[in-house]
Amino acid sequence: MAASYCEGTVRGCGPEFNPEHAAQAFHKAMKGFGTDEKAIIKLLAGHCNDQRQEIKKKFKVMFGANLEEELKGELSGHFLELCQYLLMPSRYFDAWCLHKAMKGIGTKEIRLIEILSTKSNSEIQTIKTEYKKLFGSELESDVVSETSGHLRHILVSLIQGNRNEEQYMNSDIVRQDVQDLYEAGEKVLGTDEAVFNKVLALRGVGHLQEVFKLYRQEHQQDIEAVIASETSGDTKEAYLAIVKFIKDPPAYFAECLYKCMEGLGTKDERLMQIVVDRSELDLKDIGEKYMEMYKKALPTAIADDTSGDYRKLLVRLTNPN
Known part of the structure; x- marks a missing residue:
């Protein structure tokens, strides 16, 4: 993706x-x-x-x-x-971050979601290979043992790396997905997460963008609001991460970086991992979106919330060179 x-x-x-x-x-x-x-x-x-x-x-x-x-x-x-x-090599780094998110006391579900919901099929396959070489176990098995419920289901779906990446879009399937999502969520008491899981993990980027647009047109409700009202906890966070990344990748990561630094204390590990992950992909765009959304330059925000040589390197990485 x-x-x-x-x-x-x-x-x-x-x-x-x-x-x-x-x-x-x-x-x-x-x-x-x-x-x-x-x-x-x-x-x-x-x-x-x-x-x-x-x-x-x-x-x-x-x-x-x-x-x-x-x-x-x-x-x-x-x-x-x-x-x-x-x-660290890029996909080695992803595998290492996934393992670190699961080892020790408690699982950092947000990092599992951020990584797995923002990678292409080929990247997912390489991550799984690197993970097995590094840790001697299957990524899917470890995720299954460290997560539960509907979050486990969506993460396992994403780990398959089987999203449709074809450019061709079938308008009939788009319309059917909109109807299926409506019937699985707003229309009924309770939510059929399996339907959300199938659509969000299987469909291509362009297809999903059309689904989200058509859903709003037909039901006067943004898909993010539907997810927020129909799901909860880590499952909600996973669904929202996929939707936000599909809609606007820089805006999604700008929000993630902001959450690393808001309130008391900085989530240093998550902040570093996101900056490194996106530094060669779209961090310049993320910085521009950060300024648009939060009225503050990303390097300045990082400088205000970190210290020492760690701060100097992070600030250097967020400034285009």
């Missing part, structure tokens, strides 16, 4: 990219007394993910050590965590 917006804030180096020079710069930033955090920030934010993977390989050949392990000996806290995120 790839976003239709595609301008990120991190574009990487052009023809001048030299992994050997970058590896040498990392080594220089860490050798001797003290660590040059400013240089590390510049190196990480100035290269795209594919380039970082090349730098990691070159670093190991040149210095006989893993770059991640060397950084672990020099850095700590959220700054180290954010650096580690940036050095």
Whole structure:
């Protein structure tokens, strides 16, 4: 389910990219007394993910050590965590985030929803492969054991990675889906979540956009309002995430970032993971939407809610380079 917006804030180096020079710069930033955090920030934010993977390989050949392990000996806290995120290959990172959301006490359902509801079929399949290699278990099995009820059903549906991605749209099926959703929700006492599950997890992006428009035309009710009134808890959050992402990906993630920073305390882990995930895809668009929705620049909002070198790197990642 790839976003239709595609301008990120991190574009990487052009023809001048030299992994050997970058590896040498990392080594220089860490050798001797003290660590040059400013240089590390510049190196990480100035290269795209594919380039970082090349730098990691070159670093190991040149210095006989893993770059991640060397950084672990020099850095700590959220700054180290954010650096580690940036050095992970993209789908490896998704798999790692999904596992982290489920391990320990309690499951961070919101992260499962954010990741699984915003990936394309091919990305889902790669995530499942990476997850099995990393943790020795199936993603679906772990999600089933860590979730329950209708949330489990929608997440398992999304894990199949079988959304219709064809451009062709059948207006008869669009109309039938609108009728099915109405009969499963507003028309009856109680909600048939299986119908919402089928439509939201199986249909393509363009098809769903037409379904949402036609639903409003025929029933004078936005599908988000229907979901909010007919469902509850994590199931409601999952359905709303899918709908909001389908309608407007930057607006969806702008809202997610805002929720990371609203109120007392910052949800640092979620904030970092979203910024890293979207930095090469649509974070510039997300930043513009954030300003439109909340009347504040995203880098400024992050600077106001974080601190130290962690803040400097996050702000650098949210500023187009």
